Amino acid sequence: PADLLIFAATDMKVDNSSLTGESEPQERMKTNTFKNPLEATNVCFNGTLVVSGEGYGIVIRTGDHTVLGQIAGLTAGEEKNKSPLAQEIDDFVKLIATIALICAFIFFGVGFSVYNSVALNVSFAISILVAWVPEGLPATVTVLLTIAAKRMAAQNVLVKDLQGVETLGAITLLATDKTGTLTRNQMTVTYIWSSLNMYSAFRNMQSENTPFDPNAPGIQEIIHISSLCSRAKFDRTDIPFAERSILGDATETGLIRFAAQNVDDYDELIKKYPKVFEIPFNSETKWALTIHKKKHNKGDLTLYIKGAPERVLRLCTTILSDENAIPLTDEHKKKYDEIYEFMASKGHRVLAFAQLLLPADPYHEGFEFKKEKKNYPIGDYCFVGLASLEDPPKHGVREAIGRCRTAGIRVMMVTGDHPLTAEAIGRKINLMLSDTKELIVKKTGRSIESIREDEYNAIVIHGEQIDSLSNNDWDNIFSKTEIIFARTSPRHKLEIVKRAQSIGHIVGVTGDGVNDSPALKKADLGIAMNQSGSDVSKEAAAMILMDDNFASTVKGIEEGRLIFANLRKSIQYTITHSTPQVVVSLLFVVVPIPLPLTPILILLTDLGFELFLALSFAWDKPESDTGLMKLPPRKPVTATSIERIRRHALNRTPTITDPETGHHVTPSKVSQILHTMKKPFTKTWWSDLLEGSEGEALVDAKLLRWSYLEIGVIELIGALVAYFVVLNYHGITPRDARIMQHGVTEGKYFTDDAIPYPNVHNTVITRDVQIKALAEAQSIVYLSIMIQQMFNLFACKARFRFPFGKFIFSNPRNFLGLTFGVVLGMCVVYIPPFNVAFKTSYTLSPIFWLIPLGFGIVILIYATIKIILLRKLRPINLNPEIIGLQMHPTIRSVERKT
Numbered sequence: 001p002a003d004l005l006i007f008a009a010t011d012m013k014v015d016n017s018s019l020t021g022e023s024e025p026q027e028r029m030k031t032n033t034f035k036n037p038l039e040a041t042n043v044c045f046n047g048t049l050v051v052s053g054e055g056y057g058i059v060i061r062t063g064d065h066t067v068l069g070q071i072a073g074l075t076a077g078e079e080k081n082k083s084p085l086a087q088e089i090d091d092f093v094k095l096i097a098t099i100a101l102i103c104a105f106i107f108f109g110v111g112f113s114v115y116n117s118v119a120l121n122v123s124f125a126i127s128i129l130v131a132w133v134p135e136g137l138p139a140t141v142t143v144l145l146t147i148a149a150k151r152m153a154a155q156n157v158l159v160k161d162l163q164g165v166e167t168l169g170a171i172t173l174l175a176t177d178k179t180g181t182l183t184r185n186q187m188t189v190t191y192i193w194s195s196l197n198m199y200s201a202f203r204n205m206q207s208e209n210t211p212f213d214p215n216a217p218g219i220q221e222i223i224h225i226s227s228l229c230s231r232a233k234f235d236r237t238d239i240p241f242a243e244r245s246i247l248g249d250a251t252e253t254g255l256i257r258f259a260a261q262n263v264d265d266y267d268e269l270i271k272k273y274p275k276v277f278e279i280p281f282n283s284e285t286k287w288a289l290t291i292h293k294k295k296h297n298k299g300d301l302t303l304y305i306k307g308a309p310e311r312v313l314r315l316c317t318t319i320l321s322d323e324n325a326i327p328l329t330d331e332h333k334k335k336y337d338e339i340y341e342f343m344a345s346k347g348h349r350v351l352a353f354a355q356l357l358l359p360a361d362p363y364h365e366g367f368e369f370k371k372e373k374k375n376y377p378i379g380d381y382c383f384v385g386l387a388s389l390e391d392p393p394k395h396g397v398r399e400a401i402g403r404c405r406t407a408g409i410r411v412m413m414v415t416g417d418h419p420l421t422a423e424a425i426g427r428k429i430n431l432m433l434s435d436t437k438e439l440i441v442k443k444t445g446r447s448i449e450s451i452r453e454d455e456y457n458a459i460v461i462h463g464e465q466i467d468s469l470s471n472n473d474w475d476n477i478f479s480k481t482e483i484i485f486a487r488t489s490p491r492h493k494l495e496i497v498k499r500a501q502s503i504g505h506i507v508g509v510t511g512d513g514v515n516d517s518p519a520l521k522k523a524d525l526g527i528a529m530n531q532s533g534s535d536v537s538k539e540a541a542a543m544i545l546m547d548d549n550f551a552s553t554v555k556g557i558e559e560g561r562l563i564f565a566n567l568r569k570s571i572q573y574t575i576t577h578s579t580p581q582v583v584v585s586l587l588f589v590v591v592p593i594p595l596p597l598t599p600i601l602i603l604l605t606d607l608g609f610e611l612f613l614a615l616s617f618a619w620d621k622p623e624s625d626t627g628l629m630k631l632p633p634r635k636p637v638t639a640t641s642i643e644r645i646r647r648h649a650l651n652r653t654p655t656i657t658d659p660e661t662g663h664h665v666t667p668s669k670v671s672q673i674l675h676t677m678k679k680p681f682t683k684t685w686w687s688d689l690l691e692g693s694e695g696e697a698l699v700d701a702k703l704l705r706w707s708y709l710e711i712g713v714i715e716l717i718g719a720l721v722a723y724f725v726v727l728n729y730h731g732i733t734p735r736d737a738r739i740m741q742h743g744v745t746e747g748k749y750f751t752d753d754a755i756p757y758p759n760v761h762n763t764v765i766t767r768d769v770q771i772k773a774l775a776e777a778q779s780i781v782y783l784s785i786m787i788q789q790m791f792n793l794f795a796c797k798a799r800f801r802f803p804f805g806k807f808i809f810s811n812p813r814n815f816l817g818l819t820f821g822v823v824l825g826m827c828v829v830y831i832p833p834f835n836v837a838f839k840t841s842y843t844l845s846p847i848f849w850l851i852p853l854g855f856g857i858v859i860l861i862y863a864t865i866k867i868i869l870l871r872k873l874r875p876i877n878l879n880p881e882i883i884g885l886q887m888h889p890t891i892r893s894v895e896r897k898t
Helices: 067-077 084-114 118-132 137-153 164-170 219-228 250-261 266-272 309-314 330-345 397-406 419-428 437-444 471-478 490-502 514-522 535-540 551-590 599-607 609-619 639-652 669-681 683-690 701-729 734-741 767-797 812-830 846-873
Strands: 002-015 026-028 049-062 157-159 173-176 188-194 197-200 275-279 287-296 299-307 316-321 324-327 349-358 381-390 410-414 458-462 482-486 507-511 525-529 543-545
Touching (some): 067 514, 084 137, 084 164, 084 551, 137 164, 157 551, 164 525, 164 551, 188 219, 188 250, 188 330, 299 309, 309 349, 330 349, 397 410, 410 419, 419 458, 419 482, 490 507, 514 535, 551 599, 551 767, 701 846, 767 812, 767 846
Parallel strands (some): 173 410, 173 507, 316 381, 410 482, 458 482, 525 543
Antiparallel strands (some): 002 026, 188 381, 275 287, 287 299, 349 381
């Protein structure tokens, strides 16, 4: 593998799409006028294809030193950022672990002031640790992400990194390649102008052009010229046309596909009209000419020519109109100019077609044409028409980008293609709707310097500008909502991703070429194409679209947002029980009272029925069919958030100003360590720590407040009420419980060798009654938490809706989990040998269940009232409607009439 410097070339064209993303074949010659190495006309790169002509060159780079090798090196050198989900889970785990350890150590020490038993205090400290830490969280997160990944696999989206599922739902900026990702990487005939009529070969649902008819005047001639005046070949001819690979440049390939779709038998057409003479396309004439054995009323031979419109028109004196050749007038040329400008303005490749019916005298059937003698007619041709070709958007791309923008996600094109072509495609697919600065100048006639930044919201940046952009320039670019980067190199794409991430964007990158791989690797989520994608790009990406359907990205975004919402609900539900578990354990030390909940019952709560209920959230459906995709991203990028990020970055990276030069210099390692040690004692550090962030985190103050201080407190009260009611039922009042617990370490009460206790009513509580009462009290605390959590399940499900109604029954697995929880609870409390192993009591009367059931209803009432108040005080913030989005299908193939 090598890069070549060309010193001789003949009609040589190469396909550089694997490196630049540009599908149009590029000419190669011995001279060069471009500064950009990737655009150099005298260099052939490793990994590209020669599609026509021939050339000779000298090897200038090999292996890893080639451009392809350097791109691979860029990919290998980039480290993957930690996903937002992983970072937030890490932060949450650190927070909970810190709180749990601090509480365990503090109350382990406090316990010694009440109980002189090391074993008892160790057991108590373990209870605190177990109660604080949600042991089922890792399994819950993994299973929820796995289930979501399986759902996405069913939609042809392969997830290589499980956390990528949620990352896709969190992205704020989607940077996408054009060729092969948004477009088909397949030149396709779109418009035809013949016999003074415009036809749409492919048209969107709102097009006003005449539908394509292969039998219309002039169309049959264009089909024949496209088929016969061509040098394209096939890899095989023994298989159906649709399964063949066409060997030739993209333009010829597009014309042949168009022709083959509109003739009964393409192979038979080629055989029927054999080629007798040919002048291939070259860069000087800019046209290709062929002569075929095709009879007509003047003779046996027909000349066909196609090429650059201005060159072909110059050779014509007549124009085809309703199957007749009429003189070419200035009026015709004016119409030609109008149509040509229309096609070119859309970024299409435009070709002209002409023909000449050769007279039998002198061009009889056996006439021998010679290129050197130029014994073929040059001029007096009949102009047949124009055809425009484009690399069309893939089906569904327009709607997909429209849905992304509706969801508050900024979609940005980063391509190696020409700026005009990129902008033309962008305007077709909802990526660019408003005017650029240049377009405003064209419309208003004002000078470009007079256009203010706030007057336009769309921008197209040429790759040559990127290296010279200042920080302010980058800020201005990312302040726009419609951005296109054109003529970019792999290094440019990587720089764009880094710049976006530096201001807080969660960046998704889609691409299929080798040139996309560095950006795919660096992005928060790289998305590669399976069918058209290179092996390098698929290796660098974290997600692969198996069917190359960009619309699958939108499904993935919705799935990612849903899994985040469900994961948040699951965590909100799971950690709620920590409040009753921790507080009742603290009361055991602080008051003290007999231990309401043993460590084994706490573990059984966390890893028993609650684990299955937490997992059931994975199958929850969205509360609204369209609501998820109308909400802003959970971490939107705003001017405030950018300012915060930059301020934090300055605090993290201390700098020293050189008094002589005024330049910032990085301090020594010792200075950095001292700076880090001083941070917690500074006002800035604490203000940054306590400063709230915009958007929604996986675990935030709102969630913690709900779980620990609102529903958690209700569950705590319910559990304590049930606990003391059961003890009181056996004659032990709260005062008695406190007095009796003071003597536990001396072996007086609630143990196998307990002594009788006369309560405040002078009733003697025997050893058996004490043991039975404590076992039943611990059983009802366990059941109280379980029963109240069942109601909390439905309270957590409802974020926008009330926690009752038809929506509550949308997930059958919730009820499957509830059933399992009830069965498990009954087994633990009422069925031997479980009640013996867990020290519960089967004698607990079901009448005591009414207490947690009542508090469960209180939870639902509280959740309903809160939703009503929030609807009035804090309405849901939906994304504003985007004016001008076109949500009809991108493109529709017109079936060939038979």
